Amino acid sequence: MTTTTPSRGRRRAPSRMERAAGKAAALQRPRVILALLLLLALICVMLLDGYLRAEVGGDQRVRTGASSSDVPDDVLDGGPIVTFRGGQATTVSVPDKTIALTFDDGPNPTWTPQVLAILEKYDVPATFFLVGSMVSRYPGIVRDMVDQGHEVGIHTFTHVDLSYQSDARVRREMEQTQLALAGAAGITTTLFRAPYSSETDAIDNYSWPVYKKLGQDGYTSVFVDTDSDDWKRPGASKIVQWATPKKNKGASVLFHDAGGERSQTIKALPKYIEKMRAKGYTFTTISGVLEQGRGAGQQPGAGGTQSTANGPQGTANSLQAAHREATGAILYEGKALVAAVAVAEWAVPTLSVGLMVVGVAVMGRFGMMLVLARRHYRRRNRRRFSWGPTVTRPVSVIVPAYNEKECIANTLNSLAQSTHPIEIIVVDDGSTDGTAEIAESLGMPNVRVIRQANAGKPAALNNGVRNAAHDIVVMMDGDTVFEPDTVRQLVQPFADPEVGAVAGNAKVGNRTTLIGAWQHIEYVMGFNLDRRMYDLLRCMPTIPGAIGAFRREAVLQVGGMSEDTLAEDTDITIAMHRAGRRVVYQEHARAWTEAPGSLKQLWSQRYRWSYGTMQALWKHRKSLTDKGPSGRFGRVGMPLVVLFQIVTPVFAPLIDVFTAYSMIFIDFKAALLAWLAVLGVQLVCAAYAFRLDREKYRYLLMMPLQQLAYRQMMYLVLIHSCVTALTGGRLRWQKLKRTGEVGTPAGAG
Structure with missing residues (x-):
């Protein structure tokens, strides 16, 4: 070597x-x-987008045959608007020849702008019950909606049936939708309509505690008197017929501006407005109904009700009295949510390509x-x-x-x-x-x-x-x-x-x-x-x-x-x-x-x-x-x-x-x-x-x-x-x- x-x-x-x-x-x-x-960051963007587009762990509607023994009879037989002023359940009915026109499941980028255009043309106010995830995805539509004088309410964040959810999930669904509304239009709201709800006589022992708890938080729960059943797509004439109240009574009428193909709704809506006006009906919002009820000596409902720290606050005094100006942390958190969703909306398609x-x-x-x-x-x-x-x-x-x-x-x-x-x-x-x-x-x-x-x-x-x-x-x-x-x-x-x-x-x-x-x-x-x-x-x-x-x-x-x-x-x-x-x-x-x-x-x-x-x-x-x-x-x-x-x-x-x-x-x-x-x-x-x-x-x-x-x-x-x-x-x-x-x-x- x-x-x-x-x-x-x-x-x-x-x-x-x-x-x-x-x-x-x-x-x-x-x-x-x-x-x-x-x-x-990539994982968070994907999870956010998935959460906005799909329901995870919700709507497990497996319970049937629930009795309504715990629900007061005056609620089951009362009007479509349920408030809990002073902790006491009170219902409010829509006055005769008055239509509280309501829309569920929006906003939708295809159908909601068409609905808004029709309402603007006929100078008709309406109340839109919005899904929070859709609000965060299409904030511009919500801003237009509020700017045109329409009223908005909460339809949960992911369109989940709250009857079978934990208190934490219920609270999260409401808070997230309020954040979305704050980020989109600078407001929060006191109005709530539960997904899959109908008339008050359908309230059962599973859903009643949810309404009571939300009522204690200052929310007014809104139900339906008359359902157009437009989601069945029976044709415009049938939609108009089914949405017409009987015997000149007033009604909270349900249409949908999202949740599926809504071309028949778009076709039926002008005909319906013209028909009801020809019959002498006037159109108002849910807050307008409550204001008329106050003037007639009825319980004013959610107006003036103070909420918990996470709920809405304020006094109802106009056709949009359910709206509250978002300030402070909720405003900035809402804007952050909308911005994050905008990133997700851009990133996910790009990542798909x-x-x-x-x-x-x-x-x-x-x-x-x-x-x-x-x-x-x-x-x-x-x-x-x-x-x-x-x-x-x-x-x-x-x-x-x-x-x-x-x-x-x-x-x-x-x-x-x-x-x-x-x-x-x-x-x-x-x-x-x-x-x-x-x-x-x-x-x-x-x-x-x-x-x-x-x-x-x-x-x-x-x-x-x-x-x-x-x-x-x-x-x-x-x-x-x-x-x-x-x-x-x-x-x-x-x-x-x-x-x-x-x-x-x-x-x-x-x-x-x-x-x-x-x-x-x-x-x-x-x-x-x-x-x-x-x-x-x-x-x-x-x-x-x-x-x-x-x-x-x-x-x-x-x-x-x-x-x-x-x-x-x-x-x-x-x-x-x-x-x-x-x-x-x-x-x-x-x-x-x-x-x-x-x-x-x-x-x-x-x-x-x-x-x-x-x-x-x-x-x-x-x-x-x-x-x-x-x-x-x-x-x-x-x-x-x-x-x-x-x-x-x-x-x-x-x-x-x-x-x-x-x-x-x-x-x-x-x-x-x-x-x-x-x-x-x-x-x-x-x-x-x-x-x-x-x-x-x-x-x-x-x-x-x-x-x-x-x-x-x-x-x-x-x-x-x-x-x-x-x-x-x-x-x-x-x-x-x-x-x-x-x-x-x-x-x-």
């Missing part, structure tokens, strides 16, 4: 390194938080990988395929090592069994754990140990290249083991003079753990589908640090391993392309590497890879305009890498977010089937990759769980990397903790 010890210079003190690493880590924490906040684009890109990628991987396999395994004359000349194997005491012996022992003549150069990068001493103690005659002050992996590799005795250099990691035939297989493509670099097939050795198994699936798919595709397209983006080979002159020509990025392997690979060198994939050259054994280490490694890849792509962005054969990577490889390794993965969480969204708010079964279909496509791709690499299929049983857990983590890592890149952050090279459990290749299967 030959040991060379060049001038070491002054080593950096470990405490200084530790301080620098700690400082770098501290700088990353805000970016981690920002990345998580971005994801949380993004989902379609991502979905098409993902499925297109799967299809492209399968087709091109198969073509690559068939081409490389033809009997007549040959790189050229067999390469038999010795090569140099460079092993950069920093604190690899657990692994270095296994690495060197595996190289000692090589069937190809090699020299081994161990470049110890300032290790403090005795790595160099262990390498020397093995007594291998073809091993040279070069010590240098700690300067990083690129510097160690460059030092090895400068000291290499042969024209082909193989680079590997200090925690990797080679099979006996690995080097021989790896260098055969150099028989083709156009080939400047070769990527080998890295495999996970410590695959017995759950994290290891997930990475094993990822590696097999990446190397047997992605790299085969890129090789066939002649735009290989990365030669893995665990196993790669280069022409020594080509490495020196591009300036060696650069320290400009954290992904020196991607950096030099792109540089090779731009120098006109061909980069190929040799699937038969296998290396067994120790994958990170914990989620923290996995995050650290993948974060460095992702961020480094972005740095390398940005560094070589001018490759997009390179001409001739050397510009192929810029024309083909760069767009594919950006699309498939950055853009698509960044937006791929949309698939999972929308799947969860659909399961909760739309159709659980359909969403589940769609997710299983995508999983099935991925399983097919993974199974084919395993077949090409002759791997055992049992690991594919881990794939569903991998999609639920592991993939999400990889998304977060990439988002974190993007945030770091966009904010101009810097990241130090990080050393992972090794265990040395990857021994011989035979034990890794």
Whole structure:
């Protein structure tokens, strides 16, 4: 064994390194938080939109046969307006030849403006009982409604049957609708109509406590005397007929301006107004009815009733006396709600389009990988395929090592069994754990140990290249083991003079753990589908640090391993392309590497890879305009890498977010089937990759769980990397903790 010890210079003190690493880590924490906040914001937007568009956990109308024994008879037989002035239930009837025209379930962007236009044309006031979620989505319609002099009431936030809800849910439905009204029109209201309610004689023991509690809070509950049943769409003439009170009596009349197709309502409404006016009827609001009742000596209802802190306050003294001006916190909270909903209304459709684009890109990628991987396999395994004359000349194997005491012996022992003549150069990068001493103690005659002050992996590799005795250099990691035939297989493509670099097939050795198994699936798919595709397209983006080979002159020509990025392997690979060198994939050259054994280490490694890849792509962005054969990577490889390794993965969480969204708010079964279909496509791709690499299929049983857990983590890592890149952050090279459990290749299967 030959040991060379060049001038070491002054080593950096470990405490200084530790301080620098700690400082770098501290700088990353805000970016981690920002990345998580971005994801949380997306989830909140989706949940808000889903809550606005669907009812969750409500309207479980399963109870039947409820008696009304607890409801006072004078309420059951009374008028359609129920107040609780002084805690006493009182009903108010609509005066004869008077119509309190009411509309439920709005606002709706199609039908409500048409209703408002008709009412304005005939100068008819009405009372609209609004669904809070719709108010928050269409605040402009509510503002127009109030500005035109109409009255509004609450119809709950999600159109839920309050009879079967908890007190907290009832309170939340009311408060959220008040917030929506405050944000939309700057008002709150004292009027309430329960979804699925009808006449007062339908009040039962389930709904009566709700009305009593809301009455104590200052709300006036409004029922129906006459129902147009326009939701049945019986035709305009029937709607007019059914909405007409009998014997010139007054009535609270129900129409709908939302909740379905309302063209018949729009057609019937002018006819109804004209008919009732011809019969001598006048139109008013619910507050107008209460005002007339007060003038006639009836109980005034909610007017003048003081509410609880969360309820409406004020005195009724006009046709819109139910309205209260929103001030203070409720006004600003309401505006915040409306603004958040506006964001959700814009974001969700935009994200839907993004989902379609991502979905098409993902499925297109799967299809492209399968087709091109198969073509690559068939081409490389033809009997007549040959790189050229067999390469038999010795090569140099460079092993950069920093604190690899657990692994270095296994690495060197595996190289000692090589069937190809090699020299081994161990470049110890300032290790403090005795790595160099262990390498020397093995007594291998073809091993040279070069010590240098700690300067990083690129510097160690460059030092090895400068000291290499042969024209082909193989680079590997200090925690990797080679099979006996690995080097021989790896260098055969150099028989083709156009080939400047070769990527080998890295495999996970410590695959017995759950994290290891997930990475094993990822590696097999990446190397047997992605790299085969890129090789066939002649735009290989990365030669893995665990196993790669280069022409020594080509490495020196591009300036060696650069320290400009954290992904020196991607950096030099792109540089090779731009120098006109061909980069190929040799699937038969296998290396067994120790994958990170914990989620923290996995995050650290993948974060460095992702961020480094972005740095390398940005560094070589001018490759997009390179001409001739050397510009192929810029024309083909760069767009594919950006699309498939950055853009698509960044937006791929949309698939999972929308799947969860659909399961909760739309159709659980359909969403589940769609997710299983995508999983099935991925399983097919993974199974084919395993077949090409002759791997055992049992690991594919881990794939569903991998999609639920592991993939999400990889998304977060990439988002974190993007945030770091966009904010101009810097990241130090990080050393992972090794265990040395990857021994011989035979034990890794």
